[in-house]
Amino acid sequence: MHGKHLISVALLWAGLTAIGELLVFADLFPAVGSHEAEDFDSIFRFLLILGIPVFTFVIAVVAYAALTWRIRGERPAEDGPPIRGSGWVPRIWLAVTGALAVFVMIHPGLTGLAKLQSSYTAYGWGKEEADLEINATAFMWQWTFDYPDGTQVSITKGKEVVIPVNKHVRFNVNSIDVVHSLWIPAFRMKIDAIPGRTTYMTVFPTELGAYDEDQSYRVQCAELCGLDHSKMWLPIRVVSESEFEAWLASLKSEGK
Amino acid sequence: MYAVKSVFGALGLGLIGFYLGLGIVAILRWLFGYPDAWGGEINIIGGWVLGVFMWLMGIGMWGQWGREWFGLKTYNRQPPGWQRYFTFNTDHKVIGIQYLVTFMVVFFLAGALAMLMRLELAQSGNQFISNGQYNGAMGLHGILMVAVAVAAVIGGIGNYAVPLMIGAQDMAFPRLNAMTFWLVPPVAVGLLATPFLGGIEHGWTAYPPLAIRANSAQILFDLSIITFGLTSILGALNFIITIIYMRAPGLSWGRLPIFVWAMFATSWIALLYTQGFAAALLLVLLDRLGFSFFDVAGGGDPLLYQHVFWFYSHPAVYIMILPGFGLALELIAHFSRKPLFAYRYAVAAFLGILGLSGVVWAHHMFTSGMPNYLHGPFLVATELISIPTGLIFLSALGTIWLGRLWLKPPMLFALAVIFNFACGGVTGIFLADVPTDIHLQDTYFVVAHFHYTIVGGEIFALFAAIYYYFPKMTGRMYNERLAKLHFWWMFIGFNATFFLMHLPGIKGMNRRIADFPSELDPVNMAISLAGFFLGASFLVFIWNMVYSWVRGPVAEANPWQARTLEWQTSSPPPLENFPVPPVVSGGPYDYGVPGSKHATFPAAPSAGFAGAPAGGGGQ
Numbered sequence: 001m002h003g004k005h006l007i008s009v010a011l012l013w014a015g016l017t018a019i020g021e022l023l024v025f026a027d028l029f030p031a032v033g034s035h036e037a038e039d040f041d042s043i044f045r046f047l048l049i050l051g052i053p054v055f056t057f058v059i060a061v062v063a064y065a066a067l068t069w070r071i072r073g074e075r076p077a078e079d080g081p082p083i084r085g086s087g088w089v090p091r092i093w094l095a096v097t098g099a100l101a102v103f104v105m106i107h108p109g110l111t112g113l114a115k116l117q118s119s120y121t122a123y124g125w126g127k128e129e130a131d132l133e134i135n136a137t138a139f140m141w142q143w144t145f146d147y148p149d150g151t152q153v154s155i156t157k158g159k160e161v162v163i164p165v166n167k168h169v170r171f172n173v174n175s176i177d178v179v180h181s182l183w184i185p186a187f188r189m190k191i192d193a194i195p196g197r198t199t200y201m202t203v204f205p206t207e208l209g210a211y212d213e214d215q216s217y218r219v220q221c222a223e224l225c226g227l228d229h230s231k232m233w234l235p236i237r238v239v240s241e242s243e244f245e246a247w248l249a250s251l252k253s254e255g256k
Numbered sequence: 257m258y259a260v261k262s263v264f265g266a267l268g269l270g271l272i273g274f275y276l277g278l279g280i281v282a283i284l285r286w287l288f289g290y291p292d293a294w295g296g297e298i299n300i301i302g303g304w305v306l307g308v309f310m311w312l313m314g315i316g317m318w319g320q321w322g323r324e325w326f327g328l329k330t331y332n333r334q335p336p337g338w339q340r341y342f343t344f345n346t347d348h349k350v351i352g353i354q355y356l357v358t359f360m361v362v363f364f365l366a367g368a369l370a371m372l373m374r375l376e377l378a379q380s381g382n383q384f385i386s387n388g389q390y391n392g393a394m395g396l397h398g399i400l401m402v403a404v405a406v407a408a409v410i411g412g413i414g415n416y417a418v419p420l421m422i423g424a425q426d427m428a429f430p431r432l433n434a435m436t437f438w439l440v441p442p443v444a445v446g447l448l449a450t451p452f453l454g455g456i457e458h459g460w461t462a463y464p465p466l467a468i469r470a471n472s473a474q475i476l477f478d479l480s481i482i483t484f485g486l487t488s489i490l491g492a493l494n495f496i497i498t499i500i501y502m503r504a505p506g507l508s509w510g511r512l513p514i515f516v517w518a519m520f521a522t523s524w525i526a527l528l529y530t531q532g533f534a535a536a537l538l539l540v541l542l543d544r545l546g547f548s549f550f551d552v553a554g555g556g557d558p559l560l561y562q563h564v565f566w567f568y569s570h571p572a573v574y575i576m577i578l579p580g581f582g583l584a585l586e587l588i589a590h591f592s593r594k595p596l597f598a599y600r601y602a603v604a605a606f607l608g609i610l611g612l613s614g615v616v617w618a619h620h621m622f623t624s625g626m627p628n629y630l631h632g633p634f635l636v637a638t639e640l641i642s643i644p645t646g647l648i649f650l651s652a653l654g655t656i657w658l659g660r661l662w663l664k665p666p667m668l669f670a671l672a673v674i675f676n677f678a679c680g681g682v683t684g685i686f687l688a689d690v691p692t693d694i695h696l697q698d699t700y701f702v703v704a705h706f707h708y709t710i711v712g713g714e715i716f717a718l719f720a721a722i723y724y725y726f727p728k729m730t731g732r733m734y735n736e737r738l739a740k741l742h743f744w745w746m747f748i749g750f751n752a753t754f755f756l757m758h759l760p761g762i763k764g765m766n767r768r769i770a771d772f773p774s775e776l777d778p779v780n781m782a783i784s785l786a787g788f789f790l791g792a793s794f795l796v797f798i799w800n801m802v803y804s805w806v807r808g809p810v811a812e813a814n815p816w817q818a819r820t821l822e823w824q825t826s827s828p829p830p831l832e833n834f835p836v837p838p839v840v841s842g843g844p845y846d847y848g849v850p851g852s853k854h855a856t857f858p859a860a861p862s863a864g865f866a867g868a869p870a871g872g873g874g875q
Contacts, residue, residue, distance in 0.1 A: 002658075005657075005658070028759070028762050028763075029762060029763070030762075030763050030764045039691060040691060040692060040694075040695050043689070043691050043692055044686065044692050044762075047685055047686055047689065047692065051682040051683075051685060051686075052682075054678070054681075054682055055678050055679055055682045058649060058653065058674060058675065058678035059675060059678065061653045061656070061657070062653070062656065062671055062674055062675055065653075065656040065657060065659065065661060066656075066661055066663060066671060069592075069656070069658065069659050069660060069661045070661045070662075070663050071660050071661060071662045071663070075817070076593050076660050076662050076817065078593075078660065078848075079593040079594070079660060079847040079848035080592055080593045080594035080658055080659040080660045080847060080848055081594065081658055081848055082594065082595050082846065082847065082848040082849045083594065083595065083597065083654070083657075083658065084595050084597070084598075084599070085597035085598035085599075085601075085650075085651070085654045086598065086600070089598070089650075089654065090598040090601045090647070090650060090654075093646070093647070093650045094601070094643070094646075094647065094650075097642070097643055097646035097647075097650075098643050100642075101639050101640065101642045101643050101646075104639060104685060104689070105635065105636055105639040105640075108689060108691065108692075109635050109636075109639065109688075109689050109690070109691075110632060110635065110636075112689065112690065112691030112692075113631055113632060113635060113690045113691060115691070116690065116691050116694070117628050117631070123628070123694070124625055124626070124627075124628045124631075173625075177465065177469070178463075178464075178465045178466040178469065179463050179465070179466065179558055181623060181697075181698060183698075183766065185695070185763070185764030186764075188694065188695035189694060189695070190623045190694050190695060190697060190698070191623055191625060192623050192624045192625050194558055194559060194624070194625050195465060195552045195558055196552030196557065196558070197559075197625065199625035215764070215773035215774070215775045215776075216763070216764045216773075218764075218773070220764070220766055221766075222623075222697070222698040222699070222766045223463070223698060224391075224458065224459050224461075224463070224466070224768040225466060226391070226457055226458075226466055226469075226470075227387050227388050227391065227457070228387055229387070229391070229768065229769060230387060230390075230769035230770050230771040230772070231387070231771065
């Protein structure tokens with residue numbers, strides 16, 4: 001008595017999944033500006049491809065059951081079959097969901113984490129060598145960015161963070177008052193700024209880009225920090241190495 | 257009018273207590289020569305403690321409880337009809353309705369704040385409210401809705417249904433139960449007063465150092481939430497004792513309705529972890545008075561707070577969702593006319609979630625700069641929770657399979673819980689996974705995810721339960737057409753609003769902001785319109801409930817032909833719940849089993865009914 005229903009639900013599931021998987025091709029992501037962004041997008045897509053069938057399975061069963069086995073009369077004339085579900089069905093379910101959970105845990109979970117924490121990206125507490133180190137200081141409600149040569153960028157000076165393309169750029173992040181969070185959507189990277197400790201975040205920009213062209217090129221505070229939290233952001237620009245040197249020099253000559 | 261006198265008298269006593277407490281602390285500080293003795297937040301603490309105490313005494317705790325402490329005779333004056341809802345009433349059915357109505361009012365107030373926020377967020381830039389007002393509205397919406405999510409189902413449906421379902425006359429500690437409810441009005445007043453002190457500046461999470469630098473609304477927030485935590489802990493204790501010791505003869509653990517199992521697991525979580533939140537806020541409170549637990553300059557650490565806070569506040573989401581799951585499974589079994597599929601696995605799932613809930617908190621802190629070696633273990637523990645959660649889905653889907661689905665309003669809402677939570681569960685994987693969470697943390701993707709799980713899961717279950725128990729509670733039936741209209745309106749509005757909300761999150765819109773990048777204007781306008789559509793659906797609900805409570809047709813004792821005990825007594829049930837105490841002789845879900853019976857009512861009440869030993873006795 002299950003056969004016909006199982007086939008129908010499987011077909012419904014396949015159809016819904018085919019429609020759902022189209023979401024993978026949708027324009028979901030902001031500009032891809034770095035290695036980290038490429039990694040994020042591919043992991044996100046992978047989880048989406050895996051997750052959509054899970055969601056559509058539930059929808060398929062619920063929708064099929066509600067349409068096929070609904071009672072039309074005012075009162076239920078009879079009860080359903082007393083199936084208790086104590087045999088092999090729950091065991092298979094447990095094995096499949098368990099395997100799926102462990103699979104997702106290992107890949108892309110732990111593998112992605114290992115890559116994130118590998119030496120060159122140095123996320124969180126790691127502190128590896130980078131091509132360029134910028135000290136970012138958060139305060140209510142803006143940032144300052146100090147370059148190795150003493151140049152400082154802020155909302156009044158330079159008004160824009162500039163970094164070179166194809167270099168490992170590390171942000172050493174501090175806060176002088178409350179918890180903030182440094183987030184650059186184009187790079188898909190974020191790290192909190194905690195008073196009293198330094199946190200680290202390394203990015204490897206692969207594309208030129210600027211806020212004027214794409215609003216995901218911004219350094220945004222992502223942790224609620226009081227009154228003007230929503231205004232706490234600065235544009236960021238990724239330029240070629242020569243332009244970067246020229247930009248540093250121009251700020252110097254302006255006496256900033 | 258007795259009810260009016262009772263409430264306003266207690267309010268007056270509460271105010272007197274508040275100023276008295278304020279004055280006592282101030283005078284003590286003045287006597288010992290502290291500066292600014294008459295100002296300062298520490299006075300408010302004294303006022304709060306004495307004010308809440310005198311309010312409780314005034315509302316009836318003195319007459320029914322306090323006099324006993326001094327060897328005096330207690331008295332209990334109970335007015336008839338609706339007035340009993342405004343008194344210190346120990347009947348669990350009255351308390352359940354008190355909780356439910358109170359938190360529905362809070363739900364609509366907090367919902368109105370959400371409408372205000374969506375109005376502001378329809379377009380980038382500030383149109384209607386300032387950043388400060390937005391933060392205040394957002395923080396108040398957050399904490400009020402957390403309170404609703406924690407207490408509406410547990411306090412409302414749990415209090416009403418659990419003693420009935422287990423065949424008890426009342427909860428184990430009826431006076432304690434009344435006290436937990438009457439602690440709620442001061443909490444509501446405290447939270448609703450925050451806008452007059454400048455508004456909550458730090459959201460519902462109250463991270464220091466921001467919470468320590470924030471305006472004095474913060475102290476009201478701390479005191480309210482610590483008090484609310486007290487009600488949660490005492491309520492949990494009451495449920496645990498009730499479920500262990502008050503079950504009807506023959507109602508063994510294996511015959512317990514699944515909602516009671518869910519409440520049992522939930523109560524353990526609430527009992528074990530709620531102190532975390534209270535402790536975190538107590539430490540913030542002390543920091544505001546000059547301690548330095550979280551102040552770096554004084555040797556403190558802001559990250560400490562996040563660990564203590566999430567140690568409760570992650571288990572708190574299971575406090576919210578487990579009763580929702582329990583209700584969904586309960587209703588799905590009754591309205592599919594089939595036994596609950598894989599009952600034992602579902603019970604194991606509730607207990608498994610109870611076990612895992614305490615070891616996943618730091619997944620809220622993947623971007624916090626906590627030590628790198630913590631990411632892996634918390635990622636693994638978090639994703640393990642999907643296994644017991646999957647068993648809940650197995651149970652739900654297995655039950656409707658080949659069932660006789662009776663699509664009444666409660667069943668529609670229960671099926672929607674399964675639908676919505678499937679989406680919320682899948683998006684949870686993206687947030688449990690560190691590499692994706694780094695980008696998605698603190699964005700609208702998170703906002704969409706937790707609204708899918710808590711609103712789509714628990715609040716839909718709450719509405720399912722309201723439509724299920726309305727005839728039992730009021731003795732009247734609501735208009736079914738309006739209820740179905742409300743369901744489809746809310747279901748479509750909810751999914752439109754919160755599905756869309758994932759998109760700006762991925763694109764780069766962080767949460768808790770009054771303004772956002774202009775390129776996200778179109779999607780935000782769409783979310784706001786869908787949000788207003790969702791908000792309007794509740795007008796149908798309010799009309800249907802209010803009208804039906806007064807004018808609805810008289811309901812039968814068992815309009816759903818359900819087998820569990822609460823339907824085997826009149827609607828509404830008598831004060832002692834069952835005219836004759838039930839004796840349980842079979843499972844609660846044996847639909848389709850010829851000749852099976854869940855319970856019988858022997859003509860002569862068994863001798864020791866009220867204090868009868870639990871469960872196993874009758875086997």
